[in-house]
Amino acid sequence: MKKQSYTIAENRLVATKTYKLVLEGEGLVDGEFVNLEIPGFYLRRPISVCDAEEGRITLYYKTVGKGTAFLADLPEGSKIGVLTGLGRGFDADACKEEALLVAGGLGAAPLYLLAKKLKAQGKKVNVVLGFNKADEIVLVDEYKALCDSFELATLDGSAGIKGFVTDAISAMKPNYDFFYTCGPMVMMRAVCGALEGSGEASLEERMGCGAGFCYCCSIHTAAGTKRVCKDGPVFKKEDIIW
Amino acid sequence: MVKDLSIELCGIKLANPVVPASGTFGFGLELADSFNLNILGGISLKGTTLEPRYGNPTPRVAECHDGMINSVGLQNPGIDALVSQKVPALRKVYDGCIIANISGFSIDEYRTCCAKADACEGIDIIEVNISCPNVHNGGMAFGTSPDAAADVTRAVKSVCKNKPVFIKLSPNVTDIVAIARACEDAGADGLTLVNTFLGMRIDIKQRKPVIANTMGGYSGRAVFPVALRMVYQVAHACKIPVMGCGGVASAEDVIEMMMAGATAVQVGAENLRNPFACPEIIEALPDKLEDLNIESIKDIIKVV
Numbered sequence: 330m331k332k333q334s335y336t337i338a339e340n341r342l343v344a345t346k347t348y349k350l351v352l353e354g355e356g357l358v359d360g361e362f363v364n365l366e367i368p369g370f371y372l373r374r375p376i377s378v379c380d381a382e383e384g385r386i387t388l389y390y391k392t393v394g395k396g397t398a399f400l401a402d403l404p405e406g407s408k409i410g411v412l413t414g415l416g417r418g419f420d421a422d423a424c425k426e427e428a429l430l431v432a433g434g435l436g437a438a439p440l441y442l443l444a445k446k447l448k449a450q451g452k453k454v455n456v457v458l459g460f461n462k463a464d465e466i467v468l469v470d471e472y473k474a475l476c477d478s479f480e481l482a483t484l485d486g487s488a489g490i491k492g493f494v495t496d497a498i499s500a501m502k503p504n505y506d507f508f509y510t511c512g513p514m515v516m517m518r519a520v521c522g523a524l525e526g527s528g529e530a531s532l533e534e535r536m537g538c539g540a541g542f543c544y545c546c547s548i549h550t551a552a553g554t555k556r557v558c559k560d561g562p563v564f565k566k567e568d569i570i571w
Numbered sequence: 572m573v574k575d576l577s578i579e580l581c582g583i584k585l586a587n588p589v590v591p592a593s594g595t596f597g598f599g600l601e602l603a604d605s606f607n608l609n610i611l612g613g614i615s616l617k618g619t620t621l622e623p624r625y626g627n628p629t630p631r632v633a634e635c636h637d638g639m640i641n642s643v644g645l646q647n648p649g650i651d652a653l654v655s656q657k658v659p660a661l662r663k664v665y666d667g668c669i670i671a672n673i674s675g676f677s678i679d680e681y682r683t684c685c686a687k688a689d690a691c692e693g694i695d696i697i698e699v700n701i702s703c704p705n706v707h708n709g710g711m712a713f714g715t716s717p718d719a720a721a722d723v724t725r726a727v728k729s730v731c732k733n734k735p736v737f738i739k740l741s742p743n744v745t746d747i748v749a750i751a752r753a754c755e756d757a758g759a760d761g762l763t764l765v766n767t768f769l770g771m772r773i774d775i776k777q778r779k780p781v782i783a784n785t786m787g788g789y790s791g792r793a794v795f796p797v798a799l800r801m802v803y804q805v806a807h808a809c810k811i812p813v814m815g816c817g818g819v820a821s822a823e824d825v826i827e828m829m830m831a832g833a834t835a836v837q838v839g840a841e842n843l844r845n846p847f848a849c850p851e852i853i854e855a856l857p858d859k860l861e862d863l864n865i866e867s868i869k870d871i872i873k874v875v
């Protein structure tokens with residue numbers, strides 16, 4: 330874990346209540362999420378890393394409360410305190426040749442970094458994204474440019490297939506030897522229940538420190554008590570107790 | 572200018588008075604990759620009970636103005652794992668003062684755990700938590716009456732032959748001085764105060780408590796003046812040393828706590844918002860002492 334200062338290069342509304350935040354600073358960030366210091370708010374806000382390059386991090390977040398609303402108002406050029414190097418992410422090596430990535434809502438953000446890694450390893454990547462409505466869609470162009478096959482679902486049918494991600498998976502009939510999922514718990518539970526074979530899901534829990542020492546986000550798993558922030562947020566399907 | 576930051580607690584020398592508080596620093600090793608732990612005056616380990624505990628259901632944390640509520644509920648691997656694994660592992664990388672924080676649900680449990688901690692080579696001080704607001708039928712129940720606090724103190728002192736025993740007090744009481752005096756009279760070697768304040772938040776959209784366990788312990792910068800007042804009252808009423816705790820977030824806060832009567836100062840919730848809080852505070856102390864014309868930090872203990 331490192332404590333760093335970044336500059337906001339972009340902080341823009343890209344979909345309903347959804348912002349793209351690009352931060353510039355030093356080094357290449359590792360870890361599954363960063364913990365942002367929001368001025369005037371006591372605890373940091375953990376946000377998944379969507380993309381990381383040398384000196385640059387891309388994040389997506391939703392305005393769900395006062396803290397994220399304040400973040401949305403921070404202008405470009407503002408400095409922001411960031412804890413980096415947090416969380417155990419998806420294991421790209423678990424996939425041998427062909428992966429299925431299933432995201433719901435902003436779960437699309439952390440899976441994008443994984444998709445890039447899988448493609449860099451020469452693997453085939455099939456992607457299913459699900460959103461409530463068309464005006465919540467993000468990252469579709471980025472995924473289409475990167476992956477081998479792509480399917481979109483919206484609950485109200487305003488874009489792509491009408492229904493759940495599981496409906497889109499049925500339509501796609503993808504080949505895969507390992508799957509990865511990130512999104513609302515109910516969606517991931519359905520995905521892990523419906524899909525054959527091994528996979529990983531990224532869980533969410535209200536965090537304190539975000540770095541594994543306060544034990545606020547502990548959950549029961551088949552492999553014992555685990556901290557979502559440190560031992561996860563990504564867990565093996567077989568270990569998750571829904 | 573080189574400043575003397577060292578202090579002494581019951582004959583144990585600490586390089587400086589700054590100690591991460593129990594529950595806000597895990598078992599120490601969790602942060603060993605982030606900075607050199609040997610900077611720290613001491614480390615108070617996460618509260619430990621006889622049996623391993625998962626703790627309370629999640630959510631266990633709620634944000635507040637200038638603070639937070641936690642309801643972890645003493646998640647820990649049990650005293651046997653503490654003395655056989657956690658402490659020896661920390662000892663490999665940390666030379667400073669290790670404080671074992673012991674909790675219990677009965678006087679027997681406190682006694683058994685403290686005896687095991689007293690026999691553990693790597694532990695320097697035993698801190699007995701009679702003030703956890705997050706467990707039923709234990710913890711705080713022992714810390715809210717002078718008689719019960721004295722009973723626990725006598726029981727643990729009867730088995731702790733090697734190490735000083737600090738009793739960690741709850742602020743959720745009418746008269747903290749009466750409880751502090753009861754512990755001192757029962758043989759406590761020192762006191763840590765204060766633990767968290769019983770608090771609550773409600774999610775107004777869902778019309779239910781934010782914390783799964785309904786209530787939890789409130790801590791953070793907001794509680795500093797209240798904690799300081801209690802440290803002042805207790806330090807002036809008792810002869811045994813006090814570790815001050817509650818809302819400490821800066822080198823100035825450490826100095827203020829010590830002027831109120833604390834010999835050492837624990838940093839708690841601040842670690843959660845800034846895991847580097849303790850090293851940053853320690854690094855800032857010499858310049859603050861210079862500004863105030865203080866040569867040795869011991870000289871300011873209870874000057875007010």
